[in-house]
Amino acid sequence: MQEVLIESKGIKTDQYFIPPFELRKGDLVIIYLEGGFHFDDLKAQLVAIFTGEVQHENVKINKALTFVKPFKESFFKTIFNPVRVGRYLKNNADVNNLAVSKIFETENFTKNDKVKNLGISEQKRLSLATVFSKTKNVVFDLRGESASHF
Incomplete structure (x- = not known):
């Protein structure tokens, strides 16, 4: 049996309801938030809960x-x-991790490219590879991305 990272009995507010779920090591949970004026606040609340910054009574x-x-x-x-x-x-990655060197095999940029000149999708994948070089337990935002990018 795989290690349980997060146990949620459901998260409900006036604006949304996320049904109960368990996140186990190796699993992927996708939470789709409908766009709108409330999106950034909802995302910030959920990130705070899942990163352990804020406790929620229904989430362990x-x-x-x-x-x-x-x-x-x-x-x-x-x-x-x-x-x-x-x-x-x-400055941000475990450069000895294979994920860091692999990014240059799948992307069209080099170590000498300015990060500011990369597209938003490329910047997101660079940030994701950086975090994945240190941990596999991540939460990330795919807003504005199509399925073909990831």
Whole structure:
């Protein structure tokens, strides 16, 4: 029997209901949130619960997930010293992990490319590979992505 990471008896608010589920090691759970003005708040609430930052009475976190944050760079850094893919990986990933080297086999960018010049999908996959190099227990946002990208 596989390790249970999250046990949820269901999450209900005025705006949504997520039915009960268990997340076991090796499983993938997809939660589809309808778009709209409430999307960002709902996503933030769920990320806080699944990463263990906030407790919810109906959710037991046995092993917290890591949220794959989108790439952000300050305006001044973007102009004067933009981050390149190689430096981003060196600063944020376990560079000895196979997932890091594999990203260059599947993507059309190199270590010398500026992260700011990558498309949003490429930035998301770069961030995802970075987090996957450290842990397999992740939560991430696929907003704006088609199934063919992942």
